[in-house]
C-alpha cells in the first residue's frame with residue numbers, strides 16, 4: 001500500500017505545486033489578518049469535496065478580530081471505518097507582510113524551475129498543501145482506515161496564535177479524545193523532526209528616578225543612569241552565565257543551543273517621536289524590554305530569579321536605585337521525546353523516503369505547539385514539513401516542489417503508521 005501512496009503523490013506533483021500557488025494567491029497578511037475567510041473557505045471547499053466534515057470557527061473577540069478582519073479558522077475531519085486514533089495536521093494560513101526587495105510578485109503564486117515562489121511559500125502554505133496531498137493520497141489508497149484524520153488551517157500564528165490554535169485549543173479542538181497526534185508542517189526541512197522549542201520570558205524592567213531641571217541634575221535622580229548600571233551588570237554577570245548553560249535540547253541553529261537574551265527596547269526620558277527641542281529634564285523613568293529564551297534545564301522561576309538577584313543587589317549597593325518588573329509573556333520550553341508515537345511514525349517515513357535517520361531539532365523560537373501543550377494538554381505533537389526555515393519571512397520566499405513531494409510521502413507514511421500501528425505497515 002505504501003508504494004501505491006507514494007505513486008499517487010508522485011502523480012500529484014503538479015497538483016501539489018498548483019495548490020501551493022493557489023494558497024499563496026490569498027494575501028493572508030498578518031497583521032491585519034487579510035483574506036482569512038476566503039483562504040479558509042478555499043481549503044474547506046476542497047476538503048468537503050473529498051468527504052471531510054467542515055467547521056468554520058471564527059475566534060470572536062480575540063486580538064485583531066473585527067468584521068473587516070475576522071479571525072476565521074477551518075477544521076476539516078474525516079472519520080474512518082472503525083475505532084482508532086485521530087491524527088491532526090495543523091497549518092497556519094497567515095503570512096507576514098511581503099516587505100521590500102522582491103524580484104517576483106509576492107502574491108502571484110509563481111511556479112518556476114521546480115519551485116513555487118511567493119510570500120508564505122515555505123512558511124507555510126507549502127507545508128499545508130503537502131499535508132493535504134498526503135492525506136488525499138492516503139485516503140485514495142486506503143479508504144477503509146481506522147480512526148479519523150483532521151486538517152486545520154488556522155490564523156494568527158505569526159502574532160502569537162491567540163485567534164487560531166490557542167482559541168481552538170481552549171474549545172477542546174486540541175485535546176484527547178478528539179485528537180491524539182498532531183503534526184505541524186512548518187518549514188523545518190524535509191528530513192528533520194522538530195520536537196519543540198525553547199521557553200520565553202518577556203518582561204519590562206523599569207528603573208525609577210526623580211525629575212529635576214537638566215541644568216541641575218544633582219537635584220534629581222537619573223533613571224537612565226540607573227538603567228546603565230543594570231546593563232553593565234547584565235554584560236558582566238548575566239550574559240557570561242547564560243553563555244555557559246548547556247542543554248540536551250538539540251536547538252538549531254547551534255548558536256541558540258544555550259540561553260539567550262535579547263534587549264528588545266530601551267526607552268528613557270522624553271519620547272523621541274516629536275520634532276523640535278526637548279525640554280531639559282532629568283528622566284524619572286527608564287524602561288527596558290527583555291526577551292529571554294530559556295532551556296528545559298531551567299525553570300521559569302530560575303530565569304526570573306537570576307534577573308531579580310541582579311536588580312536586588314543594585315538596590316542594596318547603588319544609592320537611590322529602585323526598580324519594577326512587569327511580565328509581558330511567558331512560554332515554557334517544550335520537547336516531545338523522540339520515542340513519542342508521532343515522532344517515531346514520522347521518523348519511519350523519513351527512513352523510508354530518504355534511507356537515513358532523521359535529524360531531531362528544537363526551534364529557537366516558539367510556534368503553535370505551545371498552545372497545544374499548555375491549553376490542550378496534548379503532548380504527542382511535532383513540527384515536520386518541507387521548506388527551508390531561513391527563507392521564511394524573506395524576499396523571494398520559495399519552496400521546492402521536490403521537497404514538498406518527498407515530505408508529503410513522509411507525512412502519508414507517518415499517518416499510515418499512526419492509524420494502523422507500527423507493526424502492520
Ligand SMILES: [Zn+2]
Pocket residue numbers: 092123124157186187
Ligand atoms: Zn510558520
